[in-house]
Amino acid sequence: MTSAGGRWVVVGRKDELSHGGSLRAHYLFRSLVERTEALSMYRPDIRALPAIVRKPTNMLPGANVAAAELIPGVALPMLRRLLRMRVLDLHDHPVLHAQALGLPLPADEARSQQRLTDANLAAFERVVVVSDLLGDLANVPPNQRIAIPNGTDTSLIEPGPWPLRPTIGLISAAAPGRGIELLIASARLVRERIPGLELRLCLSASEPASRSYLDALRRTLAADSWVEVAPAIAYARLGTFLAGCTVLGVPHPPGASWDAAPPVKLFDSMAAGRPIVATPRTETARILRETDSGAAAASDSIEDLANALATVLAADDRMRELGANARRAAEGRYDWRILSNALADAMLT
Numbered sequence: 001m002t003s004a005g006g007r008w009v010v011v012g013r014k015d016e017l018s019h020g021g022s023l024r025a026h027y028l029f030r031s032l033v034e035r036t037e038a039l040s041m042y043r044p045d046i047r048a049l050p051a052i053v054r055k056p057t058n059m060l061p062g063a064n065v066a067a068a069e070l071i072p073g074v075a076l077p078m079l080r081r082l083l084r085m086r087v088l089d090l091h092d093h094p095v096l097h098a099q100a101l102g103l104p105l106p107a108d109e110a111r112s113q114q115r116l117t118d119a120n121l122a123a124f125e126r127v128v129v130v131s132d133l134l135g136d137l138a139n140v141p142p143n144q145r146i147a148i149p150n151g152t153d154t155s156l157i158e159p160g161p162w163p164l165r166p167t168i169g170l171i172s173a174a175a176p177g178r179g180i181e182l183l184i185a186s187a188r189l190v191r192e193r194i195p196g197l198e199l200r201l202c203l204s205a206s207e208p209a210s211r212s213y214l215d216a217l218r219r220t221l222a223a224d225s226w227v228e229v230a231p232a233i234a235y236a237r238l239g240t241f242l243a244g245c246t247v248l249g250v251p252h253p254p255g256a257s258w259d260a261a262p263p264v265k266l267f268d269s270m271a272a273g274r275p276i277v278a279t280p281r282t283e284t285a286r287i288l289r290e291t292d293s294g295a296a297a298a299s300d301s302i303e304d305l306a307n308a309l310a311t312v313l314a315a316d317d318r319m320r321e322l323g324a325n326a327r328r329a330a331e332g333r334y335d336w337r338i339l340s341n342a343l344a345d346a347m348l349t
Helices: 021-028 030-036 049-053 076-082 094-100 107-123 132-137 180-193 208-220 235-243 256-260 264-271 282-291 302-314 316-332 336-348
Strands: 008-011 039-041 064-067 084-090 126-129 145-147 167-173 198-204 227-230 247-250 276-278 294-296
Touching: 008 030, 021 030, 021 084, 021 336, 030 336, 076 107, 084 107, 084 336, 094 107, 094 256, 126 132, 126 336, 132 145, 132 256, 167 180, 167 235, 167 264, 180 198, 180 302, 198 208, 198 235, 208 227, 235 264, 247 264, 247 302, 256 282, 264 276, 264 282, 264 316, 276 282, 276 302, 282 294, 282 316, 294 302, 302 316
Parallel strands: 008 039, 008 064, 064 084, 084 126, 126 145, 167 198, 167 247, 198 227, 247 276, 276 294
Antiparallel strands: none
């Protein structure tokens, strides 16, 4: 254990690899855990806190707390009395994220979520945000925030041989409001211009609603032999799927949350060494421009996304250049080890 900053406990972090926010929690806090031998708790369960505090070999009152998710309101006051609230990762805003997914959020629940978010922001000394735009939307003061984007594990996801047939790929949760239908419709138009085009969808379904959505989508696409709906893939094997694609799509719909929070799939796609084609979400489009690793469509229309996809697919040399740029950016800017070290450095030095 390092002496810098004393004992640490990290809440909301799983040891195993999963998807999305769980991946971010696993990787973002890894360097902090390694440097401090921090105690990890997956859920900040108030019932577990007294027993944990009574074990001096695990955690002492006054220890530093790093949280990968919002602390429930019932646990927050106890933690603030016993421990030092050092850093919270606010990778999305719960109200804005629910709106982006089209989830019904009654007014009283929205107010409750906003109060919980505000209480957490007030409790922690520093707040990690995936972009300054999200920090602005969530009203995190500039002197409190640390901007660290999502990232990728370039040791697990590596470029493979380019496929023989032009193939558009997508990794996503199986749910409406994720741009899946938009990408399918755009790929149909591209196929009119590029015969033999294939579409590969890797969609994860972990809940009854998402499984029902996936079953319905498979039925809808049953007659389209050029579309593959692959089963969910463990993160450690995701690189194999991505390498089987020529261009990777990130087709998120309009919304403040999507504009402010580039998803993990963007950076995993970059690690695969493939060009990215996205809808014009603010932060995603900025990253693609700055790294010269793909293209953002001119609008959210089916036609404009199809045009962006077809343009990238039509120029082989340029397509491969974009893919090489994407891999270079993933290794040099967005690898989780780099991002995790940045957070640990900010909190321990």
